[in-house]
Each structure stands twice: as C-alpha cells, then as structure tokens.
Amino acid sequence: MLLPLDGVLVVSCEQAVAAPLASRQLADLGARVIKVERPGGGDFARRYDRTVRGLSSHFVWLNRSKESITLDLKDPADRAVMQDLIERADVFLQNYAPGAAERLGLGADQLRAARPELIHCSISGYGTSGPLRDAKAYDLLVQAETGLVSITGSEDAPAKSGIPAADIAAGMYAFSAVLAALYQRATTGTGATLHVNLFDSLLEWMGYPLYYTRYGGTQPRRAGTSHAAIAPYGTYRSGDATAVVLSVQNEREWQRFCEIVLDRPELMARPDFATQADRVAHRAELDELIDAALSGLDGGELLRRLDAAGIANARQRELADVIDHPQLLGRDRWTSVDTPAGEVQALRPPIEWSGVAARMDPVPAAGEHTRSILAEFGHPSS
Incomplete structure (x- = not known):
C-alpha cells in the first residue's frame, strides 16, 4: 500500500x-x-x-x-x-x-x-x-x-x-x-x-500557566513533580525506595486514597485536608503524613493498593528502564x-x-x- x-x-x-x-x-x-x-x-x-x-x-x-x-x-x-x-x-x-x-x-x-x-x-x-x-x-x-x-x-x-x-x-x-x-x-x-x-x-x-498568572495574580510555583493546584500529586517513595508518581484528582479519590492506600481513614475527617484547595494549602504536612504511611510498604504493595483504589499512578523510570519499557x-x-x-x-x-x-x-x-x-x-x- x-x-x-x-x-x-x-x-x-x-x-x-x-x-x-x-x-x-x-x-x-x-x-x-x-x-x-x-x-x-x-x-x-x-x-x-x-x-x-x-x-x-x-x-x-x-x-x-x-x-x-x-x-x-x-x-x-x-x-x-x-x-x-x-x-x-x-x-x-x-x-x-x-x-x-x-x-x-x-x-x-x-x-x-x-x-x-x-x-x-x-x-x-x-x-x-x-x-x-x-x-x-x-x-x-x-x-x-x-x-x-x-x-x-x-x-x-x-x-x-x-x-x-x-x-x-x-x-x-x-x-x-x-x-x-x-x-x-x-x-x-x-x-x-x-x-x-x-x-x-x-x-x-x-497556555495554562499564562492564564493562571494573568488572572490569578501569581504564577504557578516550581514544585518538582508536584502540581500547583492539586495535592497529593507527584513523586512519592515506598519503604524500599521505589519511586511512584500518583495523582489524587477529586474528593472521591481522596477518600479511597486514605482508606485503601494509606490505611488512614481518619484523615478524611480533617478539615485542613477537606478540599483540593485545603490540601494544596497544607501540602507540606500532608506529604509528611503520606511519606510516613508509605514507609511501611514496598513498591509492589504500594502499586497494588493504588490500582485497587483507582488512583492514577506510574513508575518514575530512569531512561535506561524506559528503553526496555514493557509497553x-x-x-x-x-x-x-x-x-x-x-x-x-x-x-x-x-x-x-x-x-x-x-x-x-x-x-x-x-x-x-x-x-x-x-x-x-x-x-x-x-
């Protein structure tokens, strides 16, 4: 053809x-x-x-x-x-x-x-x-x-x-x-x-950061793999140092993340984590709690829990790993x-x-x- x-x-x-x-x-x-x-x-x-x-x-x-x-x-x-x-x-x-x-x-x-x-x-x-x-x-x-x-x-x-x-x-x-x-x-x-x-x-x-800056008054902050308007979002590490990128996009996902991934359902009741904006405002404390919860999991278990909870996730791979990526x-x-x-x-x-x-x-x-x-x-x- x-x-x-x-x-x-x-x-x-x-x-x-x-x-x-x-x-x-x-x-x-x-x-x-x-x-x-x-x-x-x-x-x-x-x-x-x-x-x-x-x-x-x-x-x-x-x-x-x-x-x-x-x-x-x-x-x-x-x-x-x-x-x-x-x-x-x-x-x-x-x-x-x-x-x-x-x-x-x-x-x-x-x-x-x-x-x-x-x-x-x-x-x-x-x-x-x-x-x-x-x-x-x-x-x-x-x-x-x-x-x-x-x-x-x-x-x-x-x-x-x-x-x-x-x-x-x-x-x-x-x-x-x-x-x-x-x-x-x-x-x-x-x-x-x-x-x-x-x-x-x-x-x-x-386009997105320009609109964010023009109408929000400040530009999105530099945050490595994190996100200016979403939390938790970015790279986290399990207890065996497996780097995993995850994103919690809404309140339903936040609930499942607390219950299934972190095994900390009581976090759902905290007013400082109640909405996306609240979690972004208290990102440092939130990340500290997440890091503590994930330290007891190996990479395989963390990925299994994220999939079970329906939380978007990916491995943070080095280029040598990408060359032989299973996909x-x-x-x-x-x-x-x-x-x-x-x-x-x-x-x-x-x-x-x-x-x-x-x-x-x-x-x-x-x-x-x-x-x-x-x-x-x-x-x-x-």
Missing part, C-alpha cells in the same frame, strides 16, 4: 532540530525529502555528540528516510541546481537565520511569484517582526524568554526542560501546517506561505534503521496508520545522494 504522502517532494534547507523534525515526519508518511546541506560537514547537528556509534544522537533521531545533497548556495552553479530542485518541489522548508533565505533568492515571495502552487514554510526563532526578530534563538534561550524555565524545576532552583521543547513545538506546528496546506492545495490548487517560530510555538504550550516491548515499538555507522534501533513513528507499514529508511551521510540527485536533475557532477 502506498504511504499517504507518496509523490510529495519536500526540499528542505534545514539544520538543528525544528525543521529536521518537521521534514522527518513528512518523510515518515512517505514524502521524498531532499535535505540540502552545506559543503564541509553539512548540518551542524551532525556534530552535537558522538554517542550513537560515532554519530550524533540528535541527528540519528531527526534524519532518517531522507536524501542528502551538499550545495554551496553562494555558488552560481549550485544555485542553479537548487532552483531546479524547487521547480519540482511541492514543499520548500527552511530554518535559516532571519533574512538569509531572501538574500539567497529563496524567500516565499520570490519563489511563489513563479510557482504559486508551492508550499513555502519558514521556521524562525521569534517571528518576522518585533524587537527580537533578529535575535539568536537557541532552545534554552526561548525556554527562558517564554517563562518555561521559571516554572520548571524545584522550589530552590529553576531548570530548563530536559528535551528541546521549543524546537520540538515549532517542528510539530510546521509539520501540521504543511499537512493542512497540502490539503488546501489538493482542493484549490493554490500553495501557501507559512511561518512558524519557536517563541509562539512554545508560548502555545504555556514498548509489548507493542513492538522498536525497529531498526540503517546509518552510515551501521544499523541502530529506532522507535516507530507515533502516528499509527491502519494497513500502512511505517517507513524507516536510512539516515544519510552528508552529501550521500549528491551525485544521484545531480544526475536525476540533469546537472553534471564534479
């Missing part, structure tokens, strides 16, 4: 995380993605680390199922190749620094004047206007500017997200925007000019992809399409497909 985006050609001048994530997901669904890289090393994300058999973990994650061509876009001959690629493209994706695409003749107005059916998608740090338009926009900087750092971490110290949240947010919105534009073009014949930026994308994900193994979520350093394990795409096998083609070496693409598009190779 054909993949949903078979026949769609994406040409991407991409680097780092956001644009490669968007184009990889298009490739997962069958699009042909030609990744345009700089001569002399290509996408700088190739050199972030060397943990995957000498390759970058970021790059292996983001660049399977693509073809790589190296072009010097300041060279007239390579610029001609680029124009020919775009002439056949359905989608052009880029995340150059602000103004760079326009200087190279690759801006949306320039390209769509000749091909109004082209879908042109740009990803930037802060958008096309405003005082930060030209500012550098590394993921951590955007996490700081959007306030994510201020609500993440412990009470004593803020922390950045452990994943590149701003980059991932922008990549996801670019992916969904391109899909919507492809649908629009299928029905109208007209392409689209799309712009996504890291700042706006991550702010969308910050991943039980659903056969690991598969393999080829890379320039040999075969590696990779997670299947999160979109499951009934009757369609996931595309898991190799991760390319820098410029691996330069000769074949040049030949296909009628250009001699040097």
Whole structure:
C-alpha cells in the first residue's frame, strides 16, 4: 500500500532540530525529502555528540528516510541546481537565520511569484517582526524568554526542560501546517506561505500557566513533580525506595486514597485536608503524613493498593528502564534503521496508520545522494 504522502517532494534547507523534525515526519508518511546541506560537514547537528556509534544522537533521531545533497548556495552553479530542485518541489522548508533565505533568492515571495502552487514554510526563532526578530534563538534561550524555565524545576532552583521543547513545538506546528496546506492545495490548487517560530510555538504550550498568572495574580510555583493546584500529586517513595508518581484528582479519590492506600481513614475527617484547595494549602504536612504511611510498604504493595483504589499512578523510570519499557516491548515499538555507522534501533513513528507499514529508511551521510540527485536533475557532477 502506498504511504499517504507518496509523490510529495519536500526540499528542505534545514539544520538543528525544528525543521529536521518537521521534514522527518513528512518523510515518515512517505514524502521524498531532499535535505540540502552545506559543503564541509553539512548540518551542524551532525556534530552535537558522538554517542550513537560515532554519530550524533540528535541527528540519528531527526534524519532518517531522507536524501542528502551538499550545495554551496553562494555558488552560481549550485544555485542553479537548487532552483531546479524547487521547480519540482511541492514543499520548500527552511530554518535559516532571519533574512538569509531572501538574500539567497529563496524567500516565499520570490519563489511563489513563479510557482504559486508551492508550499513555502519558514521556521524562525521569534517571528518576522518585533524587537527580537533578529535575535539568536537557541532552545534554552526561548525556554527562558517564554517563562518555561521559571516554572520548571524545584522550589530552590529553576531548570530548563530536559528535551528541546521549543524546537520540538515549532517542528510539530510546521509539520501540521504543511499537512493542512497540502490539503488546501489538493482542493484549490493554490500553495501557501507559512511561518512558524519557536517563541509562539512554545508560548502555545504555556497556555495554562499564562492564564493562571494573568488572572490569578501569581504564577504557578516550581514544585518538582508536584502540581500547583492539586495535592497529593507527584513523586512519592515506598519503604524500599521505589519511586511512584500518583495523582489524587477529586474528593472521591481522596477518600479511597486514605482508606485503601494509606490505611488512614481518619484523615478524611480533617478539615485542613477537606478540599483540593485545603490540601494544596497544607501540602507540606500532608506529604509528611503520606511519606510516613508509605514507609511501611514496598513498591509492589504500594502499586497494588493504588490500582485497587483507582488512583492514577506510574513508575518514575530512569531512561535506561524506559528503553526496555514493557509497553514498548509489548507493542513492538522498536525497529531498526540503517546509518552510515551501521544499523541502530529506532522507535516507530507515533502516528499509527491502519494497513500502512511505517517507513524507516536510512539516515544519510552528508552529501550521500549528491551525485544521484545531480544526475536525476540533469546537472553534471564534479
């Protein structure tokens, strides 16, 4: 069976995380993605680390199922190749620094004047206007500017997200925007000019704390794995130090938590724990009582009681445990992809399409497909 985006050609001048994530997901669904890289090393994300058999973990994650061509876009001959690629493209994706695409003749107005059916998608740090338009926009900087750092971490110290949240947010919105534009073009014949930026994308994900702060007068406090408006909530440890995350969402659950999990039904009568707001206000005392009650239980018994009481819970796992997570193994979520350093394990795409096998083609070496693409598009190779 054909993949949903078979026949769609994406040409991407991409680097780092956001644009490669968007184009990889298009490739997962069958699009042909030609990744345009700089001569002399290509996408700088190739050199972030060397943990995957000498390759970058970021790059292996983001660049399977693509073809790589190296072009010097300041060279007239390579610029001609680029124009020919775009002439056949359905989608052009880029995340150059602000103004760079326009200087190279690759801006949306320039390209769509000749091909109004082209879908042109740009990803930037802060958008096309405003005082930060030209500012550098590394993921951590955007996490700081959007306030994510201020609500993440412990009470004593803020922390950045452990994943590149701003980059991932922008990549996801670019992916969904391109899909919507492809649908629009299928029905109208007209392409689209799309712009996504890291700042706006991550702010969308910050919706709840922004509303909480604007209308509540204070921002949610940093509380580790706890929650600003729910208690008990977060990580607790059994007597054998098993870390378990749990959440009590309403008064019925609070009653069952006291009776079945803590074996302390008398706590239900305490007025300082009567409502969610009361428990949040007295969180420190509440947590002290919970810790004392759980100290006599091992991890297995604690999980059994939580399940019996219908209390939402999970194991707090280290990444080494996640690799062999029973949910991943039980659903056969690991598969393999080829890379320039040999075969590696990779997670299947999160979109499951009934009757369609996931595309898991190799991760390319820098410029691996330069000769074949040049030949296909009628250009001699040097």
